[in-house]
Amino acid sequence: MNMEWIDSLEPLPWRTGLITATYSACQHHCQQNASQSIPAPGRFDVVAGRGQGILRLPGNEMYRDLVCMNKRIYARCHKHDKRKVSKGIVDAIRELGGRFLECNEQSQTYHDIGDKKALRKTSQALREGLRTIRLQIYSDLAAGRPQTELEAELLGSFNAPLPAERYFEYSIRMLQSLNNA
Template sequence: MSDQIKEPHPHDVLSGRGNYVNYHDGNEYFRKMVRDHKVDYVNCPKQQKGKFSKLIVDKIKQRNPPGRFLKQVKDSKLWYDIGEKKALDKTRQALREGAPELMQNDSPGIEDGSGHNLVQNVGETSVRPSAISVFF
């Protein structure tokens, strides 16, 4: 295990569950980055999908101070950096989250019978609102 970290800073992306992790500034920024790239990720050819996770991880690490992908040591208040491979894996998973609900569609929307739109158009791509929520 690499150096142990006592206190994550606001640019760090934290693994885990709960409000502290969910509302941490770095996690909110991470989720925004994922939302910003999700439609392109889902619609690009398989051989190009890796560039999106790399782009997001690199942007986190290029912040000032640099963001890290951290996980808390069990039964401790200390954190450790999960490393590049696990950061990329977690980012790919976040990009895939809700992917089946994203779809190419040129129609203005699909209604659920009560007049509510189930699909919102984003350019030429339609996105179901529930497909945009991403948890890390």
């Protein structure tokens, strides 16, 4: 996915760089804008729904890429950390200025679905195809193929759950790698 357009954006007023905003600032921004009526989705917005029109939106493409990059982590992480992986993705999208939107058919406007629905949507997306991902992981381990550097760093210890901020930082790094690709 070509993401050169990210470089041309002006910084949002609530952030000075992609990774410099704090974890709580992201949540605060989301709460401020949750009740607004939105005429059209922006380039980082994720729109809930089905169909080719929805799938081709730039924000939805970026979201699917980010979910795909997190699936191996999700498959391998501690049971209590799975929700944190989802939250890291949601917060990373919001950090970039994106929102999770739903279309109101009557008014033909969009509204933010909030974090609870966004987390459900993201958790479901992470679970899709998980069996295939696990088989690939087992195959890689059996063949002696090393995990990626970021996976090794993030999953260094399977015994202890990690703080949610670590998954947020990981998702931000993945967004940056999409930008540099």
